[in-house]
Amino acid sequence: MARTIVDIFIPCFVDQLFPETGMNMVKVLERVGCEVNYNPNQTCCGQPAFNAGFFDEAREVATKFLDDFSNETSHYIVAPSASCVGMVRNAYQDIFVKSSNLVKYRTMQKKVYEFTEFLTDVLGVTSIPGASLPGVYTYHDSCSALRECHIKAGPRALLSNVEGLDLVEMVDNETCCGFGGTFAVKFEAISVAMAEQKVENALATGADYIVSTDSSCLMHLEAYIQKQKKPIRTMHIADVLASGW
Incomplete structure (x- = not known):
């Protein structure tokens, strides 16, 4: 049976202040049988700029996110942050509404999940062995x-x-x-x-x-x-x- 392939997004907060949380997410995902990929080129989802009203800057960061996580495969994108996932799922619709990237975004939008949501709703996992x-x-x-x-x-x-x-x-x-x-x-x-x-x-x-x-x-x-x-x-x-x- 093929393993579920996951591309992880590590938010700014986790990367800079709580890296062990990102590592523990990987630990759990691998525990339940996932193959985990990390793109070191990833940066931010653009939420700080968007919430502060800097929409052009947010669009630039969002476009980079789209490029970093768009590929020809059906990999899931998983993040240990509902805040970032909410940004990508919802605010990106406004950011890309009149963009040539809209179709590309719609494809990616369906693959983005918060960590616990991915475990329970996609994998059907409600118990981590040994926890x-x-x-x-x-x-x-x-x-x-x-x-x-x-x-x-x-x-x-x-x-x-x-x-x-x-x-x-x-x-x-x-x-x-x-x-x-x-x-x-x-x-x-x-x-x-x-x-x-x-x-x-x-x-x-x-x-x-x-x-x-x-x-x-x-x-x-x-x-x-x-x-x-x-x-x-x-x-x-x-x-x-x-x-x-």
Whole structure:
């Protein structure tokens, strides 16, 4: 039986700040039988420029993404970030709407998946052999995962099969963490207050970990946790699924 071939996209946040998350995604994908390819020419999906209103610059970066990940094969494109996947699936439609690259983009659009979504919806995997992490976790639904990619049940299904890990849902688990890219810079006070609310809701569950699909959300929450010396940790779901083996 032919192995499923995956081209991975490693987002800026993961590449620069959390490279172990990218490596753990590869570890898990290989564990479930995938052949993983990495194109070292890849850079950014263009989301920072697009969200800041620099549409020409975003189009330039998006075009490079399209060139880096377009090929004649049917490889899947998988990323450990619903934020980046949401950008490619949704914002690229506006970027390329009047472009000669539109047809090329439509072909690629169908192949782009967030990591957990790919495991559950494409491969039909809800359990990673050997995954174990003792403790209690609470889950943060990132805005991009929930609203742009419609991801909710899949990550919880995967985590429910991690040996020793128990879920306690927090209040307002679908509420934004306050990061929002440049929002955290432009509206610092509001952003910090939203992080505080999210962390306090997580602490109220008694959880050891806040788990999510997006390193950007977790970075924002972890900064608040460390500054305020709160007794909880953040973990990307790829890091959780790669634990214990």
